[in-house]
Amino acid sequence: MQSSEHLDLTFAALADPTRRAILARLATGEATVTELAEPFEMSQPAISKHLKVLERAGLISMDVDAQRRPRKLEPKRLEEAVDWIERYREIFEQNYQRLDALLEALQTKPSRRERTKK
Amino acid sequence: MPKPAEVTLPSDREVRVTRTFNAPRQLVWDAHTKPELLQKWQGYDGWDMPVRDMDVRVGGKYKWRWRSREDGKQFGFSGTFTEVIVPSKIVHEQYYDQGDMDFAMPVGDPCIVSLELSEQNGVTTLVCNLKFASKEARDDAVSTGMTDGMEYSYTRLDDTFKAAA
Numbered sequence: 001m002q003s004s005e006h007l008d009l010t011f012a013a014l015a016d017p018t019r020r021a022i023l024a025r026l027a028t029g030e031a032t033v034t035e036l037a038e039p040f041e042m043s044q045p046a047i048s049k050h051l052k053v054l055e056r057a058g059l060i061s062m063d064v065d066a067q068r069r070p071r072k073l074e075p076k077r078l079e080e081a082v083d084w085i086e087r088y089r090e091i092f093e094q095n096y097q098r099l100d101a102l103l104e105a106l107q108t109k110p111s112r113r114e115r116t117k118k
Numbered sequence: 119m120p121k122p123a124e125v126t127l128p129s130d131r132e133v134r135v136t137r138t139f140n141a142p143r144q145l146v147w148d149a150h151t152k153p154e155l156l157q158k159w160q161g162y163d164g165w166d167m168p169v170r171d172m173d174v175r176v177g178g179k180y181k182w183r184w185r186s187r188e189d190g191k192q193f194g195f196s197g198t199f200t201e202v203i204v205p206s207k208i209v210h211e212q213y214y215d216q217g218d219m220d221f222a223m224p225v226g227d228p229c230i231v232s233l234e235l236s237e238q239n240g241v242t243t244l245v246c247n248l249k250f251a252s253k254e255a256r257d258d259a260v261s262t263g264m265t266d267g268m269e270y271s272y273t274r275l276d277d278t279f280k281a282a283a
Contacts, residue, residue, distance in 0.1 A: 004253060004254050004257040004258075007257055008130065008253060011127065011130075084257070085125055085127075088125055088133060088259075089122075089123055089124075089125040089135070091162075092123045092125070092135045092137070092246075093122050093123045093137075094162075094163070095159055095160055095161070096120075096123055096137050096139075096159075098158065098159035098160075099139065099146075099149055099159040099160075100120055100139065100140075101159075102149060102155065102158050102159050103139055103140070103141035103145055103146065103149065104140075104141075106141070106145055106148075106149075106155075107141060107145070
């Protein structure tokens, strides 16, 4: 399923601290490979490998500017992954808020508790 | 005020939900295992829970069904309990019961749900782990038609990506 593949690539891309740091840097603006490699003690080919993973996941894209070829963040794919988890969490949280209310009711009515105690 | 639920993804086919409750563990256990309590909190806005059969013991079965107040359509889950340690652990299979819904999940291996409860100083921690049969099953589970606000269409998303490409 197409969207399932998107999620897999996104999560795999995010499961690496260097790639997360690259995304954080690109969130502040586009940057070239040289600029991105600077904070890491890593060769440019090594950084390029990470960039390929991020590109394949659709999380970054290359601005076709002949001389510099900077990379930029593509927020939509990241939002998709975040939204997916958030939807899941909301489903559970709605139930658990109702459970909170039930647990409170069970604890503030001692006579009712006596009847349901086994 | 309890902290909201936290969701993590321990593997590519699991979802883990952790939540604390300001209540003794026995009460949280009861809320998960007694049908008359379960139907008061488990479900979806706009849906009633007409079927909530629970035989909470190893080898016992359960069956849950929800019915929409809007159009009467039903769906649910059912399965067998494979581990029951009162009041700290339940493990059960979870098969999706399509009922009247358009949404289908691939029939095959069930999702394995495990619930673990622990208590400290009157606060109970619940860890709910769902292990799906596959990555796709896990991802599809989010898009089951539930409350109106939660309804999500992968088709629409695919179209959005195609349009953006």
